[in-house]
Amino acid sequence: xxxxxxxxxxxxxxxxxxxxxxxxxxxxxxxxxxxxxxxxxxxxxxxxxxxxxxxxxxxxxxxxxxxxxxxxxxxxxxxxxxxxxxxxxxxxxxxxxxxxxxxxxxxxxxxxxxxxxxxxxxxxxxxxxxxxxxxxxxxxxxxxxxxxxxxxxxxxxxxxxxxxxxxxxxxxxxxxxxxxxxxxxxxxxxxxxxxxxxxxxxxxxxxxxxxxxxxxxxxxxxxxxxxxxxxxxxxxxxxxxxxxxxxxxxxxxxxxxxxxxxxxxxxxxxxxxxxxxxxxxxxxxxxxxxxxxxxxxxxxxxxxxxxxxxxxxxxxxxxxxxxxxxxxxxxxxxxxxxxxxxxxxxxxxxxxxxxxxxxxxxxxxxxxxxxxxxxxxxxxxxxxxxxxxxxxxxxxxxxxxxxxxxxxxxxxxxxxxxxxxxxxxxxxxxxxxxxxxxxxxxxxxxxxxxxxxxxxxxxxxxxxxxxxxxxxxxxxxxxxxxxxxxxxxxxxxxxxxxxxxxxxxxxxxxxxxxxxxxxxxxxxxxxxxxxxxxxxxxxxxxxxxxxxxxxxxxxxxxxxxxxxxxxxxxxxxxxxxxxxxxxxxxxxxxxxxxxxxxxxxxxxxxxxxxxxxxxxxxxxxxxxxxxxxxxxxxxxxxxxxxxxxxxxxxxxxxxxxxxxxxxxxxxxxxxxxxxxxxxxxxxxxxxxxxxxxxxxxxxxxxxxxxxxxxxxxxxxxxxxxxxxxxxxxxxxxxxxxxxxxxxxxxxxxxxxxxxxxxxxxxxxxxxxxxxxxxxxxxxxxxxxxxxxxxxxxxxxxxxxxxxxxxxxxxxxxxxxxxxxxxxxxxxxxxxxxxxxxxxxxxxxxxxxxxxxxxxxxxxxxxxxxxxxxxxxxxxxxxxxxxxxxxxxxxxxxxxx
Numbered sequence: 001x002x003x004x005x006x007x008x009x010x011x012x013x014x015x016x017x018x019x020x021x022x023x024x025x026x027x028x029x030x031x032x033x034x035x036x037x038x039x040x041x042x043x044x045x046x047x048x049x050x051x052x053x054x055x056x057x058x059x060x061x062x063x064x065x066x067x068x069x070x071x072x073x074x075x076x077x078x079x080x081x082x083x084x085x086x087x088x089x090x091x092x093x094x095x096x097x098x099x100x101x102x103x104x105x106x107x108x109x110x111x112x113x114x115x116x117x118x119x120x121x122x123x124x125x126x127x128x129x130x131x132x133x134x135x136x137x138x139x140x141x142x143x144x145x146x147x148x149x150x151x152x153x154x155x156x157x158x159x160x161x162x163x164x165x166x167x168x169x170x171x172x173x174x175x176x177x178x179x180x181x182x183x184x185x186x187x188x189x190x191x192x193x194x195x196x197x198x199x200x201x202x203x204x205x206x207x208x209x210x211x212x213x214x215x216x217x218x219x220x221x222x223x224x225x226x227x228x229x230x231x232x233x234x235x236x237x238x239x240x241x242x243x244x245x246x247x248x249x250x251x252x253x254x255x256x257x258x259x260x261x262x263x264x265x266x267x268x269x270x271x272x273x274x275x276x277x278x279x280x281x282x283x284x285x286x287x288x289x290x291x292x293x294x295x296x297x298x299x300x301x302x303x304x305x306x307x308x309x310x311x312x313x314x315x316x317x318x319x320x321x322x323x324x325x326x327x328x329x330x331x332x333x334x335x336x337x338x339x340x341x342x343x344x345x346x347x348x349x350x351x352x353x354x355x356x357x358x359x360x361x362x363x364x365x366x367x368x369x370x371x372x373x374x375x376x377x378x379x380x381x382x383x384x385x386x387x388x389x390x391x392x393x394x395x396x397x398x399x400x401x402x403x404x405x406x407x408x409x410x411x412x413x414x415x416x417x418x419x420x421x422x423x424x425x426x427x428x429x430x431x432x433x434x435x436x437x438x439x440x441x442x443x444x445x446x447x448x449x450x451x452x453x454x455x456x457x458x459x460x461x462x463x464x465x466x467x468x469x470x471x472x473x474x475x476x477x478x479x480x481x482x483x484x485x486x487x488x489x490x491x492x493x494x495x496x497x498x499x500x501x502x503x504x505x506x507x508x509x510x511x512x513x514x515x516x517x518x519x520x521x522x523x524x525x526x527x528x529x530x531x532x533x534x535x536x537x538x539x540x541x542x543x544x545x546x547x548x549x550x551x552x553x554x555x556x557x558x559x560x561x562x563x564x565x566x567x568x569x570x571x572x573x574x575x576x577x578x579x580x581x582x583x584x585x586x587x588x589x590x591x592x593x594x595x596x597x598x599x600x601x602x603x604x605x606x607x608x609x610x611x612x613x614x615x616x617x618x619x620x621x622x623x624x625x626x627x628x629x630x631x632x633x634x635x636x637x638x639x640x641x642x643x644x645x646x647x648x649x650x651x652x653x654x655x656x657x658x659x660x661x662x663x664x665x666x667x668x669x670x671x672x673x674x675x676x677x678x679x680x681x682x683x684x685x686x687x688x689x690x691x692x693x694x695x696x697x698x699x700x701x702x703x704x705x706x707x708x709x710x711x712x713x714x715x716x717x718x719x720x721x722x723x724x725x726x727x728x729x730x731x732x733x734x735x736x737x738x739x740x741x742x743x744x745x746x747x748x749x750x751x752x753x754x755x756x757x758x759x760x761x762x763x764x765x766x767x768x769x770x771x772x773x774x775x776x777x778x779x780x781x782x783x784x785x786x787x788x789x790x791x792x793x794x795x796x797x798x799x800x801x802x803x804x805x806x807x808x809x810x811x812x813x814x815x816x817x818x819x820x821x822x823x824x825x826x827x828x829x830x831x832x833x834x835x836x837x838x839x840x841x842x843x844x845x846x847x848x849x850x851x852x853x854x855x856x857x858x859x860x861x862x863x864x865x866x867x868x869x870x871x872x873x874x875x876x877x878x879x880x881x882x883x884x885x886x887x888x889x890x891x892x893x894x895x896x
Contacts, residue, residue, distance in 0.1 A: 002188070002190060003157050003190075003213050004157060004184070004185050004187070004190055004193035004194075004195050004196050005184055005185060005186060006184060006280060007106070007184050008159045008160075008182055008281075009266060010448065011157045011213075011249075012211060015140055015141040015213060017141035017142070017143065017211065020125050020127075020128040020143070021124060021125030021126055021141075021142055021143035022064050022126060022141050022142055023126070024126055024127055026141075027137070027141075028728070030139035030140065030141060033138050033218060034139055034140060034215060035217075036136040036137065036215075036216065036217035037136050037138040037139070037153065037154055037216050038136050038216055039136055039139065039216060039217060039221070039222050039401065040508070050095075050101065051503070054097035054101045054315075055094075055097040056242055058240060058780035060093055060097060063089055064093065064383075065095070066089050066279045066282055067089035067090050068086075069088045069275055069279060070083070070086035070089060070279060071083065071086040074086065075166035075730075081319075084707065084855070087711050088706075088707050089706075089710070089872070091612070091710075092831070098612040100759060104482070111158060111669075113281075120134070120135045120147075120151075121133060121134055121135065122134075122135045122144055122150075122153045123145040123146075123147075123381075123383060123392065124138065124142050124143065124144045125142075125144075125145070127609065127667040128383065129382070129383060130381050130383025130392060132147065132392070133384065135153040135154075138212055138215055138223060139155055139212065140213055140214065140215060141210040141212065142211075143159070143209065143210070143211055143212070144156065144209075144210055144212060145205070145207070145209055145381070146197070146203050146208040146210060147203065147209070147379075148203055148204070148205050148206060148207065148421070149203065149204075150201065150203055151200065151201070151202050151203075151646075151806055152197045152198060152199055152202065152210075153199065153212075154199045154212045154214060154216075154219060155196070155197070155198055155199050155212070155214035155215075155218075155219040155220060155221075156197040156208075156210035156211060156213065156216045156660070157195060157197075157210060157211045157213055158180050158182045158195045158196070158197060158209075158211075158217040158688045159182050159209055159211050160211050161180075161182065161206055161207050161208035161209050161817075162206055162207060162418070162419045162421060162829065163205055163206030163207070163419070163421050164179065164181070164203065164206035164207070164208045165179050165180065165204045165206060166178055166180055166202070166203055166204060167202050168201045168203050168494055178194075178609065179446075180194055180195060180196075180208070181194055182195055190220075191220060192408075197210055198220050198221060199214075199219035199221040199222070200219070200221035200864070201221075205294045205421070205507055206421055206473075207419075207421060213563050223863065224579065224688070226840075231802075240826060245745070246613060250610070253281070253282050254282060256282070257278040257279070258694075259568045260278055260281045260345040260692060260696060260831050261274055261275070261278040261662070263697075269700070270337065275392075279569070281689065281692055291609075294512045296668060296671060296726035297320045297677070297722075297726075298319060298673055300669035300726050301318040301319075301666055301667070301669065302675075302724065302730075304666050304669075305318065305650075305662075305663045305666045307756045308651075308662040308663065309652060309656065309659040309662075310650055310651075310652060310653070311637065311661065312650050312663075313649055313651065314823075317632055317650055318666070318667055318670050319647040319671050319674075320632055320649075321615065321632050321649075321650065321663055321664055321667035322448055322612070322664060322666075322667025322668035322669070322670060322739075323613045323631075323668075323671070323739055324537060324614070324615045324631070324667075324738065325536070325537060325538065325612045325738045326537065326538045326539075326540060326612045326613070326614045326615070326894070327532065327537060327539050327540070327614075327616075327617075327660060328540050328542045328603060328604060328607070328614060328615070328617070328626075328630075329539060329540070329541060329617045329657055329660070330541075330542065330543060330617050330618065331541055331543040331545060331549075331550060331553055332543070332618050333395075333519075333619065333636060333638075333655045334539070334652075334655060334656070335521055335522065335525050335553060335557060335559075335657050336519040336521050336522060336553065337519060337520055337522055338395050338519060338638075338655065339395055339519065339520075339780060339786065340395045340396050340398075340399040340487070340517045340518065340519045341354075341399050341402075341517065341518055342344060342354045342399055342400070342403040342418050342515055342516070342517055342518075343484075343516050343517060343518040344481055344484075345363065345370075345513060345514070345515055345516075346481070346514040347366070347367045347458075347512075347513040347514075348460060348513070348516075349459070349473060354403060354406070354407075357406075358788070360406060360407045361407065363407065364407035364408040366460060367458065367512065367513060368408070368411075369458060369491075369493050369510075369512045370491050370512040370513045371403070371407045371408050371444040371604070372405045372414075372440075372442065372445070372493075373444060373491040373492075373493060373512055374400040374401065374403050374404035374491070375404035375411060375413070375516075376413075376414060376416070376431055376442050377429060377491075378393065378397035378431075379393055379394065379397060379400055379878055380393030381393060391532070394590055394668065395519070396487065396517060399517055400444075400489075400515070400517075401549070403848050408788075414434060414440075414759065415433065415434050416434055417434060417439075418431065418502040419431045419432070419502065420502045420503045422445070423757050426445070426449075427445050427446040427449045428443065428445025428446065428450060428506070429443070429444055429445060429826065430442065430443045430502050432496055432505070438495060438496075438498075439495070439496040439497065439498060439680055440494070440495060440496060441495075441496045441502060441509075441510055442491075442493050443491070443492045443494075443505070443506060444489050444490065444491050445490065446488075446489070446594075447474070447478045447488055447489070447490040447514065449490075450490035450491075450492050450509070450511070451475075451490060451511065453492065453506055453507050453509050454466060454490075454492050454509045454511045455508050455510075456507070456510045456511070457470055457474075457510065458513070458628070459514060460512060460514050462573070462891075466511075468830050474514065477514055478490075478514065478546070478690045479548055480813060481516035481554055482547070482548030482549045482552070483548045483551075483839055484516070484552060485518070485549055485553045486516030486517060486547070486549060486552075487516070487518075487519060487545055487549055488514060488515070488546060488549070489515050489517070490513075490514055491511070491513070491514075492509035492510060492511050492512055493509065493512055494508055494509050494510060521553060521556055521557045522656055522657065522658065525557045525657050525658060525660040526556075526558045528657055528660075528661040529559050529657075530558060531661050531734050532661055533767065534734060534735050535735065535736065535737070535739055536732040536736070536737035537664065538612075539559055540590055540591070540603075541553075541554055541559060541591045541592065542592045542595055542600055542603060543591075543592070543593055544591060544594060544595060544596075546593060546594065547567045547569055547591070547593040547594065549593075550564065550567070550591050551567060551591065552705070554591055559589075559591075560591070562589050564585065565587075565590065565591055566587035566589065566591070567591045567592075567593060568584060568591070568592050568593075568595055569592075569593050569594045569595075569864030570592075570593070570594040570595040570599050571594065573592065573595060573602070573603075574599070575789045578602075578609075581602070581603070581606045582609060585603075585607060585610060595628060598625070599627040600616075600618075600625075601626040601629050603626075604616055604629045605629060605753075608630075611630045612631070613630050613632075613738065614630045615631065615632040615655075615660065615664075616630035616632070616633055616634065617634045617636070617652075618634070618635060619636040623635075623649040626660065627648050628647050628706070632649050632650060633647055633648040633649050633650070634648055634649070634650045634651070634652060634660060635652070636652055636655045637651045637652050637653040637654070637655060638655045647821075650663065652687050661734075664734075665729045665733060665734050667727060668729065668733050668734070668736075669728065669729035669730070669733060670683070671739070671745070672727075672730070672733065673725045673726070673727045674745055674818075675745060675746070675750060675817070676725075676814045677722075677724040678745060678752055678754075679744055679753060679754045679758070679814050679817070680720070680721055680724055680811060680814040682755065682759070683754070683758040683759045683762060683807070683810055683814075684712060684713075684803060685757060685759065685804045686754075686755055686759025686760060686761065686768045687762040687763040687765075687767075687802075687806070688704060688709050689763075690763040690766070690767060691703035691767065691770070692704075694767065697888075699782070700781070701774075701785045701795070701797070702796075703766070703770040703783065703790055703796060703799045704766070704796060704799050704800060705796060705856075705857050706800075707855070707856050707857055708796060708800045708856055708857065708858070711800065711842070711843075711846055711856050711873065712804065712807075718763040718834065719772055719831070719834060719835035719838050719839075720807070720811050720832065720835030720838075720839060720879050722831065722835070723811075723829055723831040723834070723835040724814060724815070724832070727829055727832075727833050728829070730816065730819065730820070750817075753817065757883070758810060758813065758876065758880070759879075761872065761876040761879065762802075762803060762806040762807070762810070762876070764807070764872065765802045765805075765869055765872030765873070765876070766799045766800075766802040768868065768872065768890075769795070769798040769801070769802035769868055769869050770795050770798055770799040771795075772798065772864075772865060772868045773794050773797075773861065773865055774791065774795045775863070777791040778791075778793060787857075791858055793853075793857060793858060793859035794865075796857065796858065796862050797858040797859055798865045798868075800843070800846070800863050801843055801861065801865070801866065802846060804839060804842075805841075805869045805870075805873055806869070806872065808836055808839060808840070809873045810876070812824070812879065813837070813876070813880045816884075816888050817831075817884070817887075818884055818888060818891070819884065819888075820884060820885075821877070821880075821881070822881075844860055847860055847861060848894075863865070
């Protein structure tokens with residue numbers, strides 16, 4: 001018989017296991033025999049094919065054509081240096097293709113390393129106790145405990161649990177969840193058995209105790225994975241914009257090349273000379289390393305985020321996060337420490353301080369039922385977490401258990417025989433226990449839910465019928481605790497029939513008392529809230545807690561500063577139309593309390609209709625729709641469910657709201673850095689084009705050869721551009737409003753600054769250096785110079801060197817479009833210094849070594865040629881500083 005057709009005892013016996021799982025030694029032996037519980041890695045794109053793609057993209061094809069034309073020109077007219085040009089272009093293709101592959105490989109390795117920062121653990125019974133172990137260490141015969149919202153780690157036979165419903169969509173394609181029970185199933189199909197939980201599926205509700213019978217590639221999911229080909233992810237909006245920009249630049253380069261070819265023909269250049277002319281224009285404008293540079297900038301941003309406890313699962317989310325205008329955040333665990341403790345008790349109409357040991361002991365004697373409920377009505381378990389013994393489960397439930405142990409440490413434990421688990425819709429939980437007095441139902445939940453099911457209240461040893469005065473007193477106590485920021489729960493109980501469904505017994509209850517639990521705010525949250533306010537980012541609390549509790553915490557962390565914030569409960573939200581909700585969101589300070597999962601998603605949708613870019617936090621399986629609906633879904637790494645983490649774009653490794661703000665800062669920095677290196681890369685195209693324009697229109701010797709253009713591109717488009725992509729966030733970046741939703745990486749201001757200002761100054765400097773050397777050597781306008789004439793070689797070298805010098809200055813100017821270059825520390829970006837050192841070493845090698853002279857057609861230039869460039873470098877620095885000062889002044893005037 002198959003395992004799902006066996007009884008629970010037979011299933012355990014068939015795998016030589018027991019209700020308490022395997023011993024540690026046996027588990028190690030089976031792990032060695034069966035191997036780790038991991039799937040075979042799906043074969044991705046072959047490495048060789050990925051390497052080849054670096055040489056076949058649109059830019060590379062243009063360069064291949066240019067190299068081919070150069071070799072054809074050498075064949076038709078030998079001795080003109082076209083072969084050298086062809087080999088140089090091939091060198092550029094190889095260097096850029098190899099560099100692109102290296103960048104992509106580094107980015108992929110970085111992402112894989114980041115994903116490993118979040119190990120997936122499971123709770124397993126080992127040696128009679130609960131141990132939290134890596135899912136990879138599971139073996140057949142293990143007994144695991146699976147909570148609502150968690151993924152099933154292996155193929156399992158259900159042997160216990162309550163309210164278990166599972167979604168098999170990832171394996172069977174069925175969209176509707178199905179109930180599961182531990183009873184034997186005569187169905188011959190294991191995949192659709194009522195007592196089987198399949199690896200890769202998720203528990204929608206309930207708690208399960210299950211026996212592992214297949215792991216790794218032997219699971220049904222593993223067999224499917226072996227047949228699955230790796231799917232390509234669709235391009236993100238950012239990637240599509242970069243690809244579109246790349247095509248525009250490449251098309252513009254080809255068009256300019258064709259225009260200059262026509263100009264050359266009009267002025268009487270030979271066909272082959274004209275061809276060289278057009279090739280130079282094309283090569284000068286193709287930004288070969290643009291796409292890999294963007295990818296690496298995003299990857300470096302994600303690494304910086306990871307160091308600040310924000311793990312990015314989808315790389316384009318790095319940039320999107322920087323544009324966030326609204327954060328919808330949970331309260332518990334995100335704004336607070338998620339470490340709860342009982343702060344106040346209301347028993348028999350009296351207030352009790354749990355910190356007073358004497359008063360707590362007396363309360364335990366006078367109200368034993370209250371503490372029995374705290375000790376029994378929960379889902380927490382004893383086990384080991386991070387190698388230490390203790391309670392595992394919801395912090396609120398752990399706090400209640402600790403309260404019961406402190407009040408009555410020797411109280412007996414009553415066996416449980418039924419349970420109705422807590423869920424966000426019911427907002428209550430019940431457990432059924434056998435006690436010396438018979439069956440008793442213990443019940444806890446939100447006060448308004450529990451009080452509605454109570455007909456009496458415990459007063460000493462007797463229960464008294466509810467009176468209006470008693471209900472008013474209880475409601476006042478609830479409001480008083482909630483106003484202090486406490487989470488309030490009501491406890492109730494009733495004698496239960498010998499048999500029956502506990503869910504049908506949740507009526508006619510007797511109230512045992514109220515407890516107020518404190519979850520203090522994280523100390524760093526008020527500062528993070530203030531930073532959001534400075535950055536123009538709205539923070540909206542969306543919680544399931546009482547409105548008074550939400551308001552109290554919001555005031556404590558500085559989220560609410562006015563006297564009367566707008567507070568909308570889930571009940572009120574249900575009565576609002578979409579239009580009314582959008583209007584309500586215009587309130588300067590707004591909180592949502594007692595909301596359900598579908599309402600959270602509705603809030604997100606309303607904000608997006610208002611053209612907001614929304615980041616949303618969540619931890620439960622019921623938060624997955626809102627996380628998916630948001631522009632940026634943020635899941636909790638410590639207390640979040642697997643479903644929430646897999647739906648989210650980002651995972652908080654410390655569940656801390658301050659980490660979201662830090663990640664937004666890094667996201668803004670990534671966007672700003674990409675604009676910086678775009679400005680830097682685009683600037684040098686003008687001084688590379690102007691020499692060809694002057695050559696065609698003014699009939700002078702060509703100031704810059706194609707080989708020298710390649711030297712500039714190799715010197716300025718690599719380490720220095722990447723260094724700008726690695727800039728740290730500027731201190732002022734979180735004092736600026738979020739960028740508009742439609743703002744792209746490149747706009748007319750960037751083009752105007754790069755092409756119309758910085759590029760023009762660089763072109764002027766390079767052409768003046770060229771003419772300075774020519775005039776110093778006695779050249780007269782109209783005089784032609786041979787390609788190997790020493791004076792011509794020196795003049796072109798001076799033009800090349802001037803561009804490099806100007807780019808060294810430009811890299812400091814590009815660190816900010818607004819802030820002065822002198823505000824940045826010289827050693828604040830060490831990669832930038834490495835890039836400059838590389839640039840200087842390259843130009844000196846090109847100018848003053850025989851090898852450099854031979855390959856790049858250069859000759860040593862005198863010190864005077866270098867000095868002639870310095871005034872232009874100083875002028876560019878002064879003019880750009882003056883422009884930035886004007887921008888800052890206008891900005892300050894607009895804010896005053």
